[in-house]
Amino acid sequence: MQHLSKSDYLKFRVHPAFLWYQKHSPNVLPKPTDNQKYTFQQGDEFEQYAKQLFEGGVEVAAEHYDFKEVLNQTRQLLSGEWRVVFQPGFMTDDRLYCRSDIIEKTDTGWILYEVKSSTSVKTSHLFDLAFQKKVLQQLGHTVTACRVLHINKFYKRKKVIRPESLVAIRDVSEEVAEIANKVDKEVAEAQAVIEQAEADDHPAFAGNLAEWMPIYNHIHDVADDSVLNLTSIKPSQVKEYFFAGIESLHELEPSSALNDRQKWQIRATKNGSPLIDGEKVKTFLDSLQYPLYFLDYETSAYAIPFYEGVKPYQQMPFQYSLHKLDSPQSPLEHYEYLHTEKNNPAQQLTESLLGDLGETGTVLAWFDKFEKYCNRTLADFVPEHKDRLHDINKHMKDLRIPFANFGYVDARFGGSTSIKNVLPVVVPQLSYKSLGIQEGGAAQRLWQQVVFDSVDGGEQVFNDLIEYCKLDTLAMVEIYRVLLAVAGLESVKTQSSLF
Template sequence: MSKSKNTLSKSTLIRSIQCAKSLYLYKKNYDLRDKTNYTQQQVFDRGHRIGKLAQQLFPDGRDCSPPNPYSYDPSVTATRLLMERKFPVIYEACFKYNGILVALDMLTFKDGKWYAHEVKSAMRISNTYLQDAAIQYYVITKSGIELEDFFIVNVNADYIFDEQLNVQQFFKSTSVLGEIKERIPFVETTIEKAIATLDLPSAPEMPIGVHCTKPYPCDFQGLCWKNIEKDSVWYLPGISMQEKNMLLEKGIEKIDQIIITEDLNVRQKVIIQAYQQNEIYTQTEKLDEFLEDIRYPLYFFDVEAFQPAIPLFKNTKPYERIPFLYSLHYKESADSELIHVDYISEIGADARELFIQHFLKSTEKAGKIVVFNTLMEKSVLFKLANDFPNHKNEIFERIKRIIDFEIPFKELFYYHPKQQGSFSLKAIGNAILNEDEFAKSTVKAGEEAMALYNELFYFEDKNEIATKLQQLKKYCQTDTFVLSKIFEKLKQ
């Protein structure tokens, strides 16, 4: 026996809850899937690493992982044989019932009873995790095994790393037996529906919607969304999926077909009007007033931070934001040269103090510090001030000089139709500068930068690390370069 095209697993059932068409395509037209992007791959890898780490909670287990995703049956047999011998710890224990396969991270045997432990890399137990566990519980118990309890083992948000990782404290185990038992009728219905879907002669019709991205980004978006134009009502921000569906039902597919009525909010009205008239929208007085206050000399500043699930440095928590890179463009006067400086932390050591020293030195001359959306920069600087009190006063002085350059866009002092409803720096930069500066960068987004830097801790090739660090610097540099150019354009 092997994993046939109609075998269901925990993940395919979870997929079917999100969208029946996604299940069908996954099973019958697998080749139509989008390629896994870098950030998604990092999420998988992180889950795998955390799963391996959790095995230290119950050491010396026997691993029943299948040799490949298409031959689970030897793993089911191996699990059964180990259970017959009452083996105390089994990793990746596999079970099959009525064509449904599940693998459990850890199965333990103590005082004559079996306990299930499923590992999750998040700090919160979500409804999807409970559905996930309910499917596992259903298959395991239907296979004739009595489970004394079922635990979700996830990352403890309160854990603080000291000199060495304490695995017992890093993880938190929560019994979810009561909650998952309540979900068994739902599991049964889900299985019935999934089987019926797979019996269909072709993929079921399913309109695009919020389910394409929640709870997980669907990997058939490339297929289902390929004919949706950028001026479709789907890309109109600030209205619910239900409202978008209502517009579509009325035959309104494009933003420029929408009649501006009072029930739309200001942002929607501005976006629609700018689209329809293909004109820049400005509140000139407010924009002038905002820009009036920003005078040279100026620093244009951006920070990148990563959030390691497994803390790496003393006194940090899981997923804490650790700054690793900043870029500064400095301009003394309107006519002076744009000077660039940046800093990136070497892989390995805790370089937070070096980071802050470098930043303080680079910004010691007078001048406002212009940032696009200050949330990240300020939170990172406040945390550094807290963790390195010897630099506190100087950091606070820099924070006082920060100006949020997202305000004129967020408050609609300026809106360009080419922003196409987006308020990101990239969209604004492309619209105003009429050039995609980010296209020249290998790293394209903050999320990607964060994931890439995190991954470098697991790289061994020094040359490869050096190349990637340069790519990250280039990305951050583009951010502050674009910011400085947008400022100049608006000033003009």
């Protein structure tokens, strides 16, 4: 009989097939990405601060895969006088296994602590603790309380990091007790799944659709027109279509049960060619004033902030790319800034940006809420320039609007208005695929690793960052030119050779 660990159980809660694959065919599952590993690293760093809240604790040092040694060390420590034990392991007779983050002895039993590098308690944390509590209770231990240690979202970095300020503690004993029966039932189901000869991995049976779909797409070659690619699809819709035998978007009608974006995606799929409302696009373009500035930021964010005054996971701009058009026919100008030092980039980046930006015209961004957020953040750290930064926000518009308000819809967008989805369709000669950095998560991670961890290859990473950020704004320029042609204002050949 195979064991069922708490991580196995949490996989089962995402989808029973996730657990089955893990036990019987783990090679088909996607490997952790570099970005995911970097997230794990941040969790490990936060856990070290959380442990500092407990004096006199001792750690079970055995490797996670060495069950026998973990259990042996745990038994020895629990039989001693230790009040706090880090990373103890427990296994029941029916092979339920867990390794807790921290346990603390009281006069009446044990307190379970789960350490999470999130800024709040999530539902999965409750089921994590409930599984651990079940294991300990089956072994005869009394669990007096369950608590989550997570990052204090109100914390602002000081010169010296104080764990008591960084770490928030929330007692979730009642919530854990309320789901005990549900956990008992699910654990029995999970054990049964492990013994099955196979498991149906269709998303209709997912407990967490958003988490399962990337895994399902990794395992299967899902057709572009599959109903599973309906944007913002709900679990109830997946179940409805599965049991009705509906597989293709062509089989759906844009009914009132769907949201607007889903309806337009279905219309575009059935139409087979783009749906374009030239007047709607023209209305947006007429609202713009030259010169046009195309702005994109790359930002740094980390669980434990790098800079004083910064909150956990707060996005701090470290780079921008800026393309400028004085008129439709004018030469395209490009400006950029990349911070390469460990100090807070806000001052130097802001001064560079304000030197590159004029005081008239329109600033265009893709999903402008983010760039506006970045400008407000810069204003907080460089208050002498706050008026100018706030003024930039007043003159900023979102180039995504013609796509978001259905002025330009193409089935190949997949119902998304992400520039990564739009660009390959409307300007196919531009691509991120040949770049050393191809998405924002990698840009953030690599910059932080080079600047703060001193990893090798810094010069290449900096060059890749420049090319990546530059393509983000060049992409906006070329999409803008396509929109001009669509609206009948002007037909301008895209200038991908500029990149």
